[in-house]
Amino acid sequence: MVRRIDMAGAGGVRLAAWEFADPPKGKREGEPVPGALLLHGLMGRAAHWARTARWLSATYHAVALDQRGHGRSGKPAEGPYTLDAYVADAEAAVERLGLAPAVLVGHALGALTAWRLAARRPDLVRALVICDMRASAPGERAQRAWEEWFASWPLPFPTLADVRQWFGEDDPVLERPRPARGDYFAEVMAERADGWRPVFSRRAVRMSREGWVYDAHWDELAQVRCPTLVVRGPDGELGRAEAQEMVRVLPHGRYAEVPEAGDLVHYDRPDGWRSAVEPFLESLAR
Incomplete structure (x- = not known):
């Protein structure tokens, strides 16, 4: 469910x-x-x-x-x-x-x-x-590196297989293949008219990260x-x-x-x- x-x-x-x-139900009736x-x-x-x-x-x-x-x-x-x-x-x-x-x-x-x-x-x-x-x-250096990585995404992705391939294998920041990472990012993509794009707001993500x-x-x-x-x-x-x-x-x-x-x-x-x-x-x- x-x-x-x-x-x-x-x-x-x-x-x-x-x-x-x-x-779950409480062990006793009414138990929180x-x-x-x-x-x-x-x-x-x-x-x-x-x-x-x-x-x-x-x-x-x-x-x-x-x-x-x-x-x-x-x-x-x-x-x-x-x-x-x-x-x-x-x-x-x-x-x-x-x-x-x-x-x-x-x-x-x-x-x-x-x-x-x-x-x-x-x-x-x-x-x-x-x-x-x-x-x-x-810090600033880490933020710049993250911004460059975020801007490097090859959007839109033609298929979900391409999402998994890029984030799980082709992403330049990877030192070795990480198939689970590809699956993780596939879950935050939605199909649009031109291909697959993130379901999150990219502007919101930038603003959120700058806040901490x-x-x-x-x-x-x-x-x-x-x-x-x-x-x-x-x-x-x-x-x-x-x-x-x-x-x-x-x-x-x-x-x-x-x-x-x-x-x-x-x-x-x-x-x-x-x-x-x-x-x-x-x-x-x-």
Whole structure:
């Protein structure tokens, strides 16, 4: 069962949230079911969490959110696409869907959104899973490299096979083929009159990235008081030393590494991802 839930986010922006499995019933009649909100990264969409949401749904009312500018959610031309707007949307989702206190699971920008919400509204957040997001600022050089890469996409793609080929094999930034990466980007394309183009707003993506790439986020991280798992892949954006420093800064931080994973840890290595995250979630129940 897949169910779409439409709701209003900050400033009235339309948000689409998704259940990819039926929520579990409480062990006793009337017993509340714990909630989980899954937040994708920049250029992602809620569907990237489908496998995770399905196994989480054995225990949690798991909901994945298409964040503003992405997926089936609203894409206002002028935004705002600030960190505060993303956090306010996540806050609205937790409250309006009755998920609090929720486990927040975030990838990249979604992870930053999650820990900023946990720092701002600790009453809404039970625990965090942070996947492949740095607390330090990538900076100007990284932003220029990203802009050049973003502009290099050979749009429109003639077919979905071409999408998979370019992102999984032909993209110059790849050191080796990554078929899962090709599949990941194929999920964020839609067929238009001239070929396949992203379902997200490219302008929104640029504006969103500019909102966080020049700033460090250690202060907000240190304010997170709930149990937090920091997960990385050896080939991802988050280095081991920085990830372990993030764990040290967190009052209740833990560390996990998924072997052979890149930056799309949950999508690239779903079994390793589950093996890393599930014991952490089980420890919350204990």
